[in-house]
Amino acid sequence: MKKTLIALAVLGAAAGVAHAQSNVTIYGIVDTGFIKKSGHDVEMGENVNNRLGFRGVEDLGSGMKATFELEHRFDLNNGTQKGKTAAGKDREFDGAANVGLKGDAWGAVRLGRVNELTTETIRKFDPFYQYGVGAMLEGNQRSPRIDNTIRYDSPNWSGFHFGASYSLGGNTDSESIDGYMVDVKDAGADNDGYGIMLGYDNGPLALVGNWSRLADSKDSSVWNLGAAYRFGPAKVELVYQQTKDKGWANGEQADWQKVGSWNNGRVVNEYQGVDELKEKQWLLGLEWKLGPGRLNASAQWMEVEASGGQHVSDKDIYKYAIGYTYDLSKRTAIYGNVAYTDYDDKEVAAVYGDTDDGTYGVQVGITHKF
Template sequence: MKKTLIALAVLGAAAGVAHAQSNVTIYGIVDTGFIKKSGHDVEMGENVNNRLGFRGVEDLGSGMKATFELEQRFKLNNGENNGGKGWTKSGDRDFAGLANVGLKGDNWGSVKLGRVNELTTETIRKFDPFYQYGVGSMMYGSQRVRGIDNTIRYDSPNWSGFKFGATYSLGDNMDSDSRSSHGNTLKKAGADNDGYGIMLGYDNGPLSLVGNWSRLADSKKSSVWNLGAAYRFGPAKVELLYQQTIDKGYALGDESAWKKVYTAANDIRENQWLLGLEWKLGPGRLNASAQWMEVQANGADISDKDIYKYAIGYTYDLSKRTAIYGNVAYTDYDDKEVAAVYGDTDDGTYGVQVGITHKF
């Protein structure tokens, strides 16, 4: 009996030590509401992306830690998987948000391997008052993507507000004799390139700045670069960003939507500006933005097309974790042709959205 008690005591002590050295955090967001868009019936949908995640850290000693992230994305209104953009069907992904393992040091930063957030999207979205969510979101460029696969990502420590990041992503079976049929299709199209990304940012006091350049894997060497600036004063924050996308016809191994509209074009160039405002008003935040995008279809006799978008919304905080929101947006396209590139059928479209968000 005494031996059993001693053994249990030892196991309990060991479990306590292990618990002290490592921990796992479970987190998530649940969000849904009603959305009405031009040409669509009222539907249920999200504003903030729904997710369930696990984040772990183990202390290895001498300032070194092991890390991992596993995050699933889903649609709350029907429980379906929400895998996002990419040629792999969303239903094939068990962890469509994040899936990586890595090391972190107190003095040198962190390295992650696996599926990670793309630096360009992760950092520039912070200069959109709507954080690239919902009907009020900044217009998505044709190379915009949330997560990237088969990637190594480095993030530097914070040096008095300055940060640096870089990514390298493998293409789909580059130059392999055992390449998949999808890889063969990409190779014949000259679209099976590796991917790269770099980021330089500054956030200290009232001023925030960021600059990014990226090339997605399997994109025919298409590229995106952007600059963002924000200034906080009192209850308000003003944001300005510029983004240029050069799309040569593929994004993550998928043919881009513009190829079905501008069939004679070799590539398109998107020049995009956004002016945003966030204002703490009462127990919530007022968000507003005005955007302009110029679309140039190169290699075809097509004049430049302009797109304007205006959005306003309010988020009311019921608590630190729960909020209700309402957003309204209007998009003005030059014509129905350019509207079709971005998934709309009319040259003037609106969106209205109301819902509730809970974070845990």
């Protein structure tokens, strides 16, 4: 934590110097509240991720700009930093950490740690933005941010835009292989990552399509489609997503592949030795500007198929969520969200971190953005 404070102090001092040559913005979010979930005591937790960020742009002339972004993520309730690498090292900047170039005519290129295209774009079609108890169900191998990546984003042509990314996997060269990558290589999980996105957002209609594969994920992949239509104060959203989850994400084995790791060490026989989960998912969402805030609601259905172990199973999950965000100002809001998830059984519930086949979640809190 001392290293983090020193790094942030240096960046703060440097921002004053850099401002004469480039435009540096300091921004952040502080969010906390109370969460009660089935099988858990009341706890304090966030809805939107807490962060402190630095974003800079330097005008290079002729429509060209240099850009950078550094974003520190932290737990507001105890002051600790978030995030570890696949090798178990603490991250000073668990959010964005990249540098790049941007052109008015050709788009933007960033290198380093960036948002994953698939996650960034499809979450905009979830009324809860994949945050908190009401969030869209996600596969184990999805990642909001990805390392060692080059990402391209096109300009916007009357609403049309596209993006692509390429991510390097960990070092598996026999002469210098990193320790934690030995297991990844032995399991055949070492691979580079790719992502492509095509989107449209103009007037009342928004559309997006994605395909991606995370680095060091045993070639796990996901593709999804999203559509939204705005009419008056309301927006209706529809998402379809298919995920092939082979049990690895950025060099780390998924909990559901580790025998006896579910539910604080309780062995679940149904999924021991499973090689792959296939998930097919629908989400119908509604956002409605109501009074000084916004009503959010969603209904989800997911079909989960496990294969490769002693059992091949096909399970269903239904999730329903509703919430309201009340804007006290342009920067400060209070919120309340309620969700209920209906699993086929406790075994499939454990895959998604829950303890019972019928799980509820209640969340209230406050968010301030600066």
